[in-house]
Structure formats: structure tokens, C-alpha cells
Amino acid sequence: MLNRVYILWATLRAGFWFVPTLMAVGAIGLAVIALNLDAGLPEETARQFWLHSGGPEDARNLLSTVFSSMVTMATLVISITMVVLTLAASQLGPRLVQNFMGDLRTQLVFGIFLMTIIYCLLVLRTLNSELDFSAVPHIAVTLGTALALINLFALLFFIHILARSIISDTAIRRVDRDLRTSISRLAPAQDEGQSLVKQPKVDDVLPANFDERAATLWLSCEGYVQAINYERLVEIACRHKAVVRLDFRAGQFVIRGSQKADIYPGDLLKPDLATEIEGAILVGEERTPVQDLEFSIRHLVEIAVRALSSGINDPFTAIAVIDRLGAALGELMRRELQPEVFCDKAGVVRVVGEASSFRGFIDVAFHQIRQAGVTHPAIIIQMLHTIARLAVNVRLSSHRDALFDHAVIIAEAGRRGAPEVSDVADIELAYEAAKIALKQSATPS
Numbered sequence: 001m002l003n004r005v006y007i008l009w010a011t012l013r014a015g016f017w018f019v020p021t022l023m024a025v026g027a028i029g030l031a032v033i034a035l036n037l038d039a040g041l042p043e044e045t046a047r048q049f050w051l052h053s054g055g056p057e058d059a060r061n062l063l064s065t066v067f068s069s070m071v072t073m074a075t076l077v078i079s080i081t082m083v084v085l086t087l088a089a090s091q092l093g094p095r096l097v098q099n100f101m102g103d104l105r106t107q108l109v110f111g112i113f114l115m116t117i118i119y120c121l122l123v124l125r126t127l128n129s130e131l132d133f134s135a136v137p138h139i140a141v142t143l144g145t146a147l148a149l150i151n152l153f154a155l156l157f158f159i160h161i162l163a164r165s166i167i168s169d170t171a172i173r174r175v176d177r178d179l180r181t182s183i184s185r186l187a188p189a190q191d192e193g194q195s196l197v198k199q200p201k202v203d204d205v206l207p208a209n210f211d212e213r214a215a216t217l218w219l220s221c222e223g224y225v226q227a228i229n230y231e232r233l234v235e236i237a238c239r240h241k242a243v244v245r246l247d248f249r250a251g252q253f254v255i256r257g258s259q260k261a262d263i264y265p266g267d268l269l270k271p272d273l274a275t276e277i278e279g280a281i282l283v284g285e286e287r288t289p290v291q292d293l294e295f296s297i298r299h300l301v302e303i304a305v306r307a308l309s310s311g312i313n314d315p316f317t318a319i320a321v322i323d324r325l326g327a328a329l330g331e332l333m334r335r336e337l338q339p340e341v342f343c344d345k346a347g348v349v350r351v352v353g354e355a356s357s358f359r360g361f362i363d364v365a366f367h368q369i370r371q372a373g374v375t376h377p378a379i380i381i382q383m384l385h386t387i388a389r390l391a392v393n394v395r396l397s398s399h400r401d402a403l404f405d406h407a408v409i410i411a412e413a414g415r416r417g418a419p420e421v422s423d424v425a426d427i428e429l430a431y432e433a434a435k436i437a438l439k440q441s442a443t444p445s
Contacts, residue, residue, distance in 0.1 A: 019104060023111035024118050031122040034140035051138045059141045060127040066148045067120040073155065074113040081162060088166035091312055093302045099174055100165050109158040116147040168317040172303060176324040179296035182289045183328060186335035205341050205349045207243070207264060214245070215266030217274050221283040222256040225249065227291045230351055232280040234342050237350035242268045244277065246353040251292030254283060291338070293356065297364050300325055308372040308379065318373060319382050325365045326386035332361060333393040359402040366406050370413055377423040380414035384430035391437035400438055407434045 054062070089096050100106055123140045164170050207213075227250055237244045243264040248254055261277055263269045289295045300321050307317035337358065342351040366383060373379030387407045394400045411431035418424045 019107035020111040020114045023108075023115040027115040027118040028122065030115075030143070031119050031140065034143050035123070035126060035137050038137040038139045051142050054136075056127055056136050059136050059138075060124065063120050063124050063127065063141060063144050066144055067117060067124065070113060070116045070120065070148070070151060073151065074110070074117065077113070077155065077158065078110075084162060084166060091306060091314075092166075092168060092171050093299070093306055095175075095299055095302070096165075096171055099171070103161070103165070105161055106158070109154045109161070112147075112151055112154045116144070116151055119147060120144050168303065168307070168314070169320060172300065172317070172320050172324055175296055175299045175303070176328065178289050179293070179300070179324075179328050180331065182293050182296060183331050183335060186332075186337065188335055206245070206352060210243070210245070210262070210264050213266055214262040214264040215269040217261045217263060217269060217277060218257045219254055219259045219261070219278065219281070219283075220256060221278065221281075222254060223283045223285055224287045225252050225254055226282045226284045226286075226288045228282070228353065229280040230342050230353065233277065234344055234350045236273070236276045236280065238344040238348075240268050240273055242273075243349060244351045246351070249354040249356065250290070251287055251294055293332070293361060294364050297325065297328070297361065301365060301368050304369045305372045308369070308376065315373070315376050315378050318369065318376075318379055322369065322379070322382050322386055326390060329362060329365060330390050330393045333358065333390070333395060333399055358396075358399055362402050362406060366410070370406075370410050374413045374417035375419070377414060377418050377420075377427060380410055380417075380427055381430045383410050384414075384427070384434045388430075388434040388437040391434070391441040394438070394441040400441060404435070404438050407431060407438070 085097050085100060123137060123144055126137060225248055228246070233244055245262040245264070248259045263273070287295045304318040304321035306312060307314040307321070338355045340353055340355040341349055342353070344350050369379065370383065384407060387403050387410075390403055394403070411427055414427040415424055418427060
């Protein structure tokens with residue numbers, strides 16, 4: 001189900017400016033509140049030990065020092081961050097920068113820096129050397145000092161985040177978490193130990209004269225299909241008593257006038273219906289994991305492929321990625337994949353779309369890693385072991401067939417690329433173990 005609020009929130013949160021902007025607005029409100037509290041502050045209270053008790057010149061010097069220090073600290077932190085992330089992105093992929101900047105903890109730290117700078121600047125505007133002691137904003141100055149202390153601890157916290165973010169295992173876990181979140185939105189299998197519900201074939205549910213009577217609606221937008229509101233499309237088609245067939249799915253890049261929706265019967269295609277259908281399809285500049293499971297899978301694969309490149313040569317990172325991909329694929333096999341056919345409440349077919357298959361997901365997960373790791377027997381063996389472990393999750397014959405086909409081509413690639421006879425023997429043992437595990441898996445109904 002398309003959730004525009006979720007997509008909007010995910011898009012805003014991914015933008016580095018989101019939380020710092022909110023905190024900048026909060027700094028303005030905090031300055032106004034602090035200055036108003038100072039307006040009615042008795043002089044004896046202003047001399048409490050926990051409040052700033054200096055004169056206007058002392059207050060101005062203190063806040064000026066805090067302001068300049070925060071600007072210098074923020075500039076230094078940003079510079080160091082860009083250098084570190086640039087080096088890390090060359091090893092783990094450029095999406096590492098996007099994930100790091102989209103982290104709420106990172107945004108919170110930079111937001112604290114920005115908040116302190118704006119707060120000190122606003123309070124400094126109210127200070128001049130001609131103020132009486134009673135007119136000095138003691139609470140506001142004290143609060144500025146407290147924010148400076150918070151910034152020091154935030155700096156230590158940020159160094160910890162930055163150091164951990166460039167560790168490959170941390171980046172892998174972060175992407176895997178996004179992938180698992182996307183998988184969790186799929187419906188689980190109906191009953192444990194039962195095969196998944198077999199979805200009807202598209203050719204069996206469409207009217208026999210669909211192609212002859214259908215009219216074509218070419219998409220007028222361009223970009224990545226971020227999500228498709230199938231429920232909304234069913235509602236629209238039901239109201240117009242039509243059948244809609246899409247030739248694209250979430251995650252694909254559509255070119256204006258190249259992807260289409262077929263409407264049956266064709267005489268129903270009017271400008272208002274076309275507008276409603278296009279309004280249920282969300283197209284943007286970037287891919288999102290909302291309905292596109294391949295998005296996070298490809299990110300994990302990119303980390304593994306870079307790790308296996310000759311310039312990096314880090315098979316341990318690739319093995320960690322294979323482990324995560326195996327766990328995600330196992331969870332995926334226990335879920336209902338998005339159907340291709342959508343019906344209204346009366347059971348009438350209203351929308352037919354393209355859907356990803358398990359074979360498509362395992363192709364995305366394994367093909368490029370196999371190609372990059374063909375000369376690394378450890379990678380080939382780990383992939384075969386992963387397939388053997390996935391055998392216990394087999395519920396459909398399509399699952400077993402896809403796993404077996406990949407075991408065959410992975411083993412063949414390993415035989416060609418292994419430099420030693422003993423490596424070939426180890427690959428053969430892993431391949432035989434995968435075949436036995438797949439044969440012993442429960443026979444799908």
C-alpha cells in the first residue's frame with residue numbers, strides 16, 4: 001500500500017537539512033522565551049551562583065566567544081566529515097554519504113551546532129555596553145553557556161558516530177536494516193509449514209479481447225517509479241468499471257511516453273480518468289525502498305563488488321554482505337510477494353501490474369557478486385553455503401529452481417576461476433552440500 005505520508009517523511013528525513021532546519025527555528029523560539037523570562041527577573045535572583053551575574057560587557061564577551069568558537073567548531077567538523085566520508089565512499093560506495101547524512105543522530109549533532117550559533121547571534125543583538133545590570137539577560141546568557149557545554153559532548157558523540165559509520169560492518173547493518181524494514185511490509189505466509197498462495201496468471205484473468213479493445217495511456221512523467229498506489233487504482237477502475245494493466249513496477253526508470261497503462265474498454269479513457277490514474281503513480285528523482293526491494297539489495301551488492309575489486313581486495317566484507325543477503329532472502333521466502341492481479345471487493349479483476357519474483361531478487365543478489373568473486377574461492381564457497389542454508393525456507397518449486405540454478409552457475413564459475421586443485425575440491429564439496437539440502441527441502445504443494 002502506498003503511504004504518501006511515509007514517503008514524504010522518508011524523503012524529508014533523508015535530507016541533511018531537515019532536522020537542522022527545525023532546530024534552527026527552535027533556536028529562535030528559545031531565544032525569544034529566554035529574553036522574555038529575563039524581562040521580569042528580580043535583581044537578587046540574577047545574582048544566584050548558577051546564573052551569569054556579570055555586567056553587559058562581560059555577557060557580550062562571553063557570548064561572542066561562544067559564538068566564534070561554535071562557528072569554528074562546526075566548520076572544522078564539516079571539513080573533517082567530508083574528507084573521511086569521501087575516502088570511505090570510494091570503498092563502500094557513494095550511497096554511504098547519503099545514509100550518513102540521513103542518519104538522525106548526525107542531523108541532530110549538526111542541528112545542535114547550528115542552534116547554538118543562531119541562539120548566540122540573536123541574544124548578542126540585545127546586548128550593548130549601556131545596559132543596566134538589571135537589564136542584562138542573565139538567563140539567556142546562562143543558557144548560551146549551557147548550549148556550549150552541550151556542544152562539547154555532542155562533538156565527542158559525533159566523533160564516535162563518524163568513526164563507526166565508515167566501518168564496513170556498520171554500513172552493511174544499516175543497509176540491511178532498511179532492507180528488512182521493506183520486507184517486513186510484505187504479508188507473511190498464511191500458515192507456517194504451508195506453501196505460499198499461488199497467484200493467478202495475468203493471461204488467465206484478462207478478458208480475451210483485452211488487447212483489441214484496450215486504449216493506451218502513455219505516462220507523461222519521467223523519473224523513477226517510487227511507489228504505485230494499487231488500492232487507489234482499484235478504486236478508480238471499479239468506479240469507472242474498467243480494467244487497468246501497467247507495464248512497469250516500482251523501482252523502474254520511466255521515460256516520458258515510453259511506459260504505459262492499458263485501459264479496458266478503451267472508450268472509457270478520458271482526460272479525467274487519465275489524470276486520476278497518473279495521480280496514483282508516484283514518480284521522483286530517486287529510487288526509494290518503499291515498494292522497491294531491489295533498491296536495498298543493490299546497495300548491499302555494491303558494497304560487496306567494491307570490496308572484491310582489485311584496488312580494495314577485501315573478501316571479508318563481501319562475505320559479510322553475502323551473509324546479510326542470505327538472511328534477507330530467507331525472510332523474503334517466508335513472505336507473500338506483491339501480487340500481479342488486484343481485484344475489487346466483488347472479486348472482479350481491476351488492476352494488473354508487473355511484480356518482482358523471487359528469481360529476480362536472487363539474480364540481483366548473486367549475479368554481480370559471483371562475477372566479481374569468480375577468482376575468490378572463499379566467496380564462491382560462501383555463496384554455496386548460503387544457498388544450502390536457504391533450502392530450509394523453500395516453499396515453492398520456483399524457490400528451489402532459482403536456488404538450484406544459481407548453485408550450478410556459481411559452482412561452474414568457481415571451477416573456472418579457482419587457482420588450485422584443492423580449492424576446486426572445496427567448491428565441489430560445498431556444491432554437493434547445497435544440492436543435497438535442496439533435494440531434502442520440503443516438497444512444495
